[in-house]
Amino acid sequence: MNPASTLNLQTGTQIAPPFLEAHAIAKSYGGVAALKGVSLKIAPGQIHGLVGANGAGKSTFIKILAGLVRPDGGTIAVDGIDADIHAPDQATSLGMSFIHQELAFVPGMTVLENLMLGVPKPQRLGMVDWAAVEVSVAPLVRRLGIRSDLHAPVRGLSAAENWLISICRALVRNAKLIVMDEPTASLSDAEAERLLAIIRDLSASGVAVLYVSHRLDEVLGICDSVTVFRDGQLAASFGRSDLTRDRLVTAIVGHAPEQTPALTAPKPSDKPMLSVANLCRLPSVRNVSFQVHSGEVLGLGGLVGAGRTELARLIFGADRRDSGTMMLDGATYDPRSPTQAVKTGIGYVPEERRADGLLLTKSIAFNLSLANLDKVIFGPLLPLISPKARSSLALETIRALAIKATGPQQPVGRLSGGNQQKVVIGRWLNRRPKLLILDEPTRGVDIGARAEIHRLVREMAKDGMAVIAISSEPDELPELCDRVLVMSEGRIVKELKGTDVTRKAIIGASYSGTVQPA
């Protein structure tokens, strides 16, 4: 796009020109900046680590490389030539392959068919010559040590085999850079070792790898250089020689001024509102026990995939637990469905508010009244909606929550993200559940609305509600919570209280769990 940037390339002092050079990449979603001008260089055959806390911008960056998201600004050059990547197949033809945790195969097709998906295949008499295909991929299959039957369906293969096949697929497409997102997350230690050996072998043969992982020990062990993102910015970049664990952690956490923990003193409430004992649903929730009291905001911290949402779903009755017991307000609590959970006194604000929380084409009044239908009818004998009752309930909530809207009849889909979230929370404000669970309460919400939502949650707690808040944003829990439980790999690994609830402590505990698997 910008001719000046191509010239800049030549001024680089590296011996090998970079295979990929991204410069000043920026991206905002609805006014919230996800990337604020990050740059990154990957040399051919380099194993390059990309780390950062949740929400640091890694995923957005990868999506931009893959052509799934268009950046607002910045340039990307591949092999020294400016590339404007606007579709996934273009990224492929530039020599980039992307392997995610959720691997993209057609489960019913064979390994060989999946390997060759979208790749021109040798033909004979107008039909695919599979024998020739097999001969052509044989060297790669041997090199990667793929032992599964090429003619068996992909369905049912292990995570490790899936990874090998994904890498093989990338090589079939002549990938020069393979982007791997949390490659070892679902692998055993031995499988992970083997994968790392293969990555070293790829590097030796000139294929670069962008290794995105939370597992710092692996990053330290395998990467030639590491880039750290923090809050959408480039926090640090290290070469092999200056790479240490402490430096990495410092770069990930940052020196940002610590938020003062929430000021309400944790009330030594006489009895717990919810107590959970030995709750299990394998593999995501392992033997979790904790209590949350009336008037308390309890945070659940940890990395994405640590089991927090899964735990919340067990409490809300959306999933069945394998074992364990729960007590709500002194009585045994055994939710079989969300319907029952709501009746018993639990409210849930889901992570995906647009998909799971709202009816976007319906009005604010409609969405607010969904959990409060008994409050907007004329009476139990005349169960007709009273438009007056409904709109006054809506007006009351709009005022209490300072929702910016034209009125109760405005469709929720037309509101900003922050105001949509207020509608979801407002639904429970009127119902007054005993326990409110908030999953990522301020994701995609601007700073102003975020502070208001926090204030609102604290007020609801002050009125006697117990609140559980899940957040992947490092700063959110210290702002919002009295107490934080940090989860890692399905377990609670740390409890933080009062002034110990800091961004640094939460991130530290999140990573500690993955280093020393119990």
Added chain:
Amino acid sequence: MNTYRIWLTVFARYATIIGLLAMIMAFSVLSPKAFPSFANFTNVLNQTSLVMILAGGLTLAVIVGELDLSVGFGASLHGILVTGLIVHDKIPIPVAIFIVVAAGALIGLVNGFIVTKMRVNSVIATLGTGTIITGLAFAYSAGVPIVAGVPEGFLQLSLGRWLWGIPNNIVVMAVVLGALWVLVEKTALGQEIQAVGGNASAARLAGINVDRVKILGFVIAGMCSALTGILLASRLGSGTASAADSYLLTAFAAVFLGSATLRDGEFHVFGTFIGALIIAVGFNGLNIFGAPTFSQYVFQGAILIVAVGLSSLGRMLAEK
């Protein structure tokens, strides 16, 4: 760009009503004697009342987010069943009607259970039950229409007239659609019905029993199917194994045309009424001008596609 969008939204919302008015005006001008009379209008409404009742029930099923392909076959079965009960079993007419409506509710209940508890896609589930129902209809009637011995009282059900000479069919249709409209738009249960169809996941997390609401949608569709079958048998004076099968497609076209009416691709009872009226007026016009039979099929097929297209257009514009 924005004004273009606004115009497109307005077009998507009002196209059906404009189309209806345009048809009425065109037919009135082209055939000033036959078309624009009170008698013809009553006739059109009378003809289409049964489809409207069927489509009204179907609307409930689609509002909760499911399709019910069994309602047409169901109506055929219920027509035979009611005549059989009256003619062969000598059951009093009101009791027979009650039994058949209960049977309709039962079929809806079965459909609802298959879809919500066995997690069978509703298209497949109701295609299956619909086929089974056709089998039952043939089994019950042994393939022979029940013609002889239908009492006058039963025929009067459909042929009779109310005050000012308004046919009973229209009265029943108005009562049924009116009740459904109140249920969906005005009651607390109706809010749950709309929420389940609009976003089942959000409804579940708000504490609504999604399965129960979906089953209710099927039960109402089944009951309306029974009413349609009963009135059809009364109008035909017989019970025939496939009498109402063709109503299904017309009802679907009405429901989808309705979703493109006044709202952005959302199903609603009043819309279904307008949708059915459009089809009925179109058919009536084609008849008056002596258009060949094939043109009716072409008209109905084309209008179904246009209806779904308008409905999707409205939804697309509303969501962006």
